[in-house]
Amino acid sequence: MTTRFVPPHPPRGPAPVPVWRGFFGERARNAVYGWSAPMFENWHIRRNILGIVVHVVTHPDAVQRVLQTNAANYAKPDIVKRVIAPMIGRGLLSSDEDLWREQRRIVAASFAPPAVDALIPDFARAAASRTEGWEGASVRDMAAESTATTMGVIADTLFGGDPRLKTEAAMAHIAAALKAAAEARLSAVLRLPPIGWNRTVRAGQRGQVFLRSTLAELVGERPGRADGDFLDRLVHALKDRFSEEEAAALALDNAATFYLAGHETTANALTWTVYLLSEQPELQSEAAEEAHEALTSGSDDPALPDRLPLLRRILEESMRLYPPVPRFDRQALGSDTLADAAIAPGDIVSIWPWIIHRHKKLWDDADAFDADRFLPERKIGLHRFQYVPFGGGPRVCVGARFASAEALTILAHWLAGWRFERARARPVRVVGTVTLRPENGLPLRLVKRS
Template sequence: MSAPAAFPRSVPTLPGAPLLGNAQEVSRDVLAAFSRAFAEHGDLVRLKIGTGTLYLASHPDLAQQVLVEGGATFLKMEQAGRPSQGLGLLGGMGLLTNPDFKHWRSQRRMMQPMFHRARLAAMGDQMTQAAAQMIRRWETLETVDIDAEMLHVTMDIICRTMFSTDISGDAGRAAQASEVALQFLTRLIFSAVKLPVTWPLPGNRRFARAVATIDEIIYGLIDARAGHVGQFGDLLDMLLEARDADTGEPMSRQQVRDEVVTVFSAGHETTAHSLAWTWYLLAQHPEILATVQAELDTVLAGRPPTTADLNLLPYTTQTFQEAMRLYPAAPVIPRRIEGQAELGGYALQGPARVITSVYNIHRHPDFWPDPLHFDPLRFSPENSVGRHRLAYMPFGAGSRMCIGNHLAMMEGVLLLATVGQKYSLELLGSAPVIPKIAITLQPVGGIPMRLVARS
């Protein structure tokens, strides 16, 4: 990026239709539209979505300005003080969508200890147990949709580690409902015409039913804790035991619900899709799979992995990191500006959305030579020296960075190790799997794979 100009330039614009602008192209395929905008117009591009403006930022310096330094200008969508039209409709005042800075900060401080490394180490066993249970189920199967399998096992892990419950009953229903809700919200976020969610339209009704299901299950979980709070040492205990420093009051039921929904939805799909994309890439690169498996065989010699093994599995870790470079589960990070703003020497005019494209940054040729090539060794310590700090940012950046990043890394490597020891996964069919943005980066139609047991 060049230095900010004295008279900021206007932002290059993606040509579009007279009234709708780029709305049709974006609503057809957000990822393709954003990739084209970056490839044809560069690091900062202006798009029109109906009457709304969207700025697409695809450079680490811009990410630094928006996400790390821009807190007062580049607001979380919900902070902009508008009726929520995004994830806030599901997560309410939970960490991810909390619009009130002071309140968010005290909630974040309170929840942070749950995600410290020492605490996470104790969760490793629960992760490998969930993975072992999945592998037992696979014994009678020849093929699986690896995306669906990863969604199931990561949901199981969130239920066990955060809420000390089991996926078999209600959590499965909650997972389905959260899928319906997230799909609805993606359509809403990227559509040109936003009709109020309170109108009795079929999509709105489906969303309301999904939220009602999620609420019923989560309030059930909270109520079932009555009389046992403090006995589990999990996130739910932490939320229910917390007391306000000034008033000594416990958290409201609604607030507990919002935090649980947030961790529930933010904490499993992202990790699941990241793993599914890793298996997809490994199936296309048998030589890399063989190197991962050689490392697993040497370090583990057939026993289940533990958190103590994580430092001994650098190549497996780098493989997961490289898969998240090519297919970042959170491909775009949205913010909002209300008035004028300056970004990378350009003048932005609000109200507008400013979207940091993690996907484009991770494929930026200035930072990643031969960007489409899958090569885990990009993440070896020697090859990482001197790289821009935000050229790789799957977990975001700045104060709102992912609280679950260490948990996700640990879970990713433990699951890769548990499965990779026992199976080589092969793609069924030769058609490429298409990624789409549905808040997270999902494989369209799942990823059907053949299970080949290792002898």
């Protein structure tokens, strides 16, 4: 019999908050703050934000229609493209139609099961080398530890281990760029030019410059090879299909896309999982035992993730409660109907894993942690589109398998060797920007297991 554990979430008022409140205070800087209780029980809400009509749809059938059955009617919104273009241009994440299709085809093989399985030793090495800096019983910021680890993984597995992508400065710049992206979105809604209007935005711009110039250097050094690492193969395939100028631009855009999308999200998944386990010592011990046993048959085994069923359920539940990507959007090209609501061409349709994953009509005791929701026999009853940490349909996260295998391998190594304990009295506060992080990091006490 396990005790019921409800990890913290922002308070919920009884009625929807007026639109103007979204431009000020906590609501302006924290995407998951200020949602009212009815939002977690209704299937649709329509808001008019300074002339931009936004529909938040939470019914799984509606989510499925947007992402899968009528996906051709929904593109990445212009406003989102404008905000993220300075970082990732027209790479895979931020392009549509033929340009998207071509890029997806180019990278697909690098993320297919055999390619990902072959990376397990890299994931294991990254997990182990991070723990070398941990001492007997010290307090560490596990958000920073997780980010440094996943950043190293992406640099090693996709970019030939280039040291320029693994520095402390790189980490700080990227955190600043992502924080500023939320503010940039606000200025885009307010139709303000994207100029440095406060410290966050200016730090974000410096972050973007760092990201683009470092990656431009790297890409410039790669002539492209069909038998090289991910970046070599990408450059090679792009040159094959596009003009020289276009290929060079897309190589940089995709290098930035994969560097960013490939580590920040998984870092958050690791952080929240370690947090949830630090609050549930018994469950942590069970997971550690499973990890210890799974690792006895070799840490380089591509089948390692399959020997961690409990840890996998814990990771799934962690991404339900704290989805690393709390929202993503589409723009309707033509009219449609979603959850009985009329959608007009140009309207934004917003998909919120943060809300869908905690919806009262979709989940029993929705805010409580219960990894056994993901037991095979209980999973049968779930709608495919009520759990969307990686999105769904043709644009489902191309790195989903990579991310799960990476997170499970790293967690197994960490848990087998270390115990994670609460180190501060204050409850953790969740902050949503482009991703979902604990405010001011996650200090935990790390105790070496004997």
